[in-house]
Amino acid sequence: MQIIFEETWEATLSDQQKQAFIHQYETKKSVHGEFTATPILLKRKRNGGLAATVFLQNNRDELLSIREATVCVVNEQGETAAKETFSLSLDIPAFTATPWSFVFLPTYVDSMEEPTDGWKVIIK
Known part of the structure; x- marks a missing residue:
């Protein structure tokens, strides 16, 4: 599976940043399924929001178009830490x-704990 960068990311990331994403992807375990979201970085924002950067993986043999996604961040106990619906193209x-970031507004974050490597991102 290869990594591609969405137009905006392609235009704004330096070659070094792109290589860092590629290297990080190579270190992740491959997840099987039609569509998966593998967390890269989960970070609490100063305003109480949450940023979730993930690798969106299309494991199907056809183009995947995403126009709306309900994204849930789940902690180690299986509790929803954040949930918001995003419009995208x-x-x-x-x-x-492809790497992608979802930034949750504080009103959609239900947990005050710091994200850990055990947290998951689920996209519906």
């Missing part, structure tokens, strides 16, 4: 992954 080609 993202097309992920077959058998590729």
Whole structure:
């Protein structure tokens, strides 16, 4: 599976930043399924919000178009730490992954604990 960068990311990331994403993706365990979101970085914002940067992986043999996504961040105990619906215009080609960030407003964050590596991101 190869990594592609959405247009905005392609235009704004330096070659070094792109290589860092590629290297990080290579260190992640491959997740099987039609569509998966593998966390890269979960970070609490100063305003109480939460930023979730993930690899969106299209493991299907056709283009995946995402126009709306309900994104949940779940802690180690399986409790929802954040949940928000996002509108986006993202097309992920077959058998590729792309990094993407979801920024949750404070009103959609239900947990005050700091994110850990055990947290998951689920996209519906």
